[in-house]
Amino acid sequence: MANHVHGQPRYTRRLMLRPFRRRDVGTLHEAITASVHELQPWLPWIDGYDKGFAQRFIRESVGSWSEQRAYDFTIRPLHDLERHIGNVSIWPTSHQNRTGEVGYWIRSEETGHGYGTEAAAVAIGIGFNELELHKVVLRIAVGNVASEKMAQKLGFTFEGILRDEVKVGSQWLDHTSWSILDTEWAARPTDLWIDDAHA
Numbered sequence: 001m002a003n004h005v006h007g008q009p010r011y012t013r014r015l016m017l018r019p020f021r022r023r024d025v026g027t028l029h030e031a032i033t034a035s036v037h038e039l040q041p042w043l044p045w046i047d048g049y050d051k052g053f054a055q056r057f058i059r060e061s062v063g064s065w066s067e068q069r070a071y072d073f074t075i076r077p078l079h080d081l082e083r084h085i086g087n088v089s090i091w092p093t094s095h096q097n098r099t100g101e102v103g104y105w106i107r108s109e110e111t112g113h114g115y116g117t118e119a120a121a122v123a124i125g126i127g128f129n130e131l132e133l134h135k136v137v138l139r140i141a142v143g144n145v146a147s148e149k150m151a152q153k154l155g156f157t158f159e160g161i162l163r164d165e166v167k168v169g170s171q172w173l174d175h176t177s178w179s180i181l182d183t184e185w186a187a188r189p190t191d192l193w194i195d196d197a198h199a
């Protein structure tokens with residue numbers, strides 16, 4: 001399995017994705033603050049969120065990238081590169097089995113335009129083409145219909161239910177587990193895809 005993911009920006013028709021920089025704290029914090037109510041039901045780290053979390057996240061993200069543990073991207077629209085509209089991450093979970101996982105969120109005012117699918121496709125493409133993964137997994141809290149829809153649009157296959165998988169606030173949430181294989185990704189119908197990233 002390869003480990004290297006270059007840090008140059010990636011572009012789609014509407015978006016730019018790049019690694020976080022320390023000066024992104026303000027735009028990240030602003031986007032999370034504007035999205036708290038929609039992120040809260042699904043993401044464990046929102047509980048007790050404050051700006052210090054954003055600072056620690058970026059510090060950890062820069063370290064994880066250089067140590068080749070995880071690759072987090074800030075998602076920005078091409079028409080306003082100063083605006084952070086979400087995160088997408090890809091990280092290896094088993095080198096021996098060449099498996100990895102993808103995760104994402106989109107700023108609330110920007111949902112429903114296909115940005116989540118467009119950005120996740122870049123991260124998954126990096127997983128297969130650069131990290132040489134065999135399988136990418138996606139875990140989604142039961143009831144998170146928008147994310148399930150995204151999984152379907154991206155070509156993932158439903159695998160089953162993981163009981164009490166993640167504690168969000170005071171509640172343990174069951175999650176559905178989804179996956180896509182390298183062969184399936186390579187065979188995906190190209191007309192489903194908005195644009196592949198070009199570096």
Ligand SMILES: CC(C)(COP(=O)(O)OP(=O)(O)OC[C@H]1O[C@@H](n2cnc3c(N)ncnc32)[C@H](O)[C@@H]1OP(=O)(O)O)[C@@H](O)C(=O)NCCC(=O)NCCS
Pocket residue numbers: 038039042043104105106107110111112113114115116117118139140141144145146147149150
């Ligand atoms: C899930 C999330 C990333 C989707 O982002 P997005 O940019 O809106 O995603 P897309 O527009 O690419 O696709 C969303 C799809 O879900 C559909 N959808 C959204 N809410 C829905 C609902 N309540 N019921 C049915 N479908 C819904 C949209 O119509 C769209 O499908 P379409 O393209 O066929 O119209 C975003 O809602 C989000 O950040 N949610 C909170 C955090 C989160 O859940 N992260 C993922 C954890 S696994």
